[in-house]
Amino acid sequence: MNISNEPHDQPSRIAEIADGKAVKAEIHDEVMAAEPAVQIQEFNLWYGAKQALHNITLHIPRNQVTALIGPSGCGKSTLLRSVNRMNDLIDGLSVQGEILLRGESIFAPGADVIELRKRMGMVFQKPNPFPMSIFENVVFPLRIDGQRDKKVLREVCEQSLRGAALWNEVKDRLHESGLGLSGGQQQRLCIARAIASDPEVLLLDEPCSALDPLATGKIEDLIDELRGNYTILIVTHNMQQASRVSDFTAFMYLGRLIEYGPTTQIFTKPRLRETEDYVTGRFG
């Protein structure tokens, strides 16, 4: 028996990464075979002198759900915020590498960042409805665009609330404040607002972390319904959630991509011991 091929005899990647060594990510073929909506290529990011992302290459399949997992501080939110250039607002930030949306660089000279963010709706950990009515929350992106046609606004409002599985709960109180909704409803309201501008990509950063199990279940059902119409990139620290909602899972550690493949493979037969240790809760 050739035990030198046993993964357990290989030096630990986690230890190598902790020593600052570059380690090649383990990318399953299925990921590369899928049509990408977003291609992150050899992407590096620094907060001042501190490097937070190291040489990340990650293709995000179109109209499917991709989960980013990894211990707290490994760079999941940083990566998510890079994709719609939300990080641009941070002082001292520098980046290197490329991110393509449908084949076009998001960093191209003249790229319209406002337009980019419309194409990539974002939902955060804590629901952040605006202090205005449910109706105005949803149509906010259209108002910014100067849309005044009441019929258009009403239609988009209904469509988006239906899309976010909230319509039936709020259709009789559209002019009440969005702040009066429960936490789970507020988060679905934020998803409705995100889809009102008809984005291609939805970026969800731990969207259920402030919600109870029932509200979390509703958001997970919603993600399942949105699959197919939107490319979804979701950060979650909840392994069960990643395995329930996503088609693909990327495991990150200390700012690097470690393993990326179909969710069933990542959770049932990962190629790397480090991934297995993380998804089975042995560290993190």
Ligand SMILES: Nc1ncnc2c1ncn2[C@@H]1O[C@H](COP(=O)(O)OP(=O)(O)O)[C@@H](O)[C@H]1O
């Ligand atoms: N605005 C910021 N300024 C400086 N450092 C930051 C900033 N945001 C995040 N970081 C650092 O970058 C690393 C990655 O953070 P983050 O992307 O929030 O990780 P995660 O979402 O996986 O928990 C951490 O070390 C964190 O402290």
Ligand SMILES: [Mg+2]
């Ligand atoms: Mg985070």
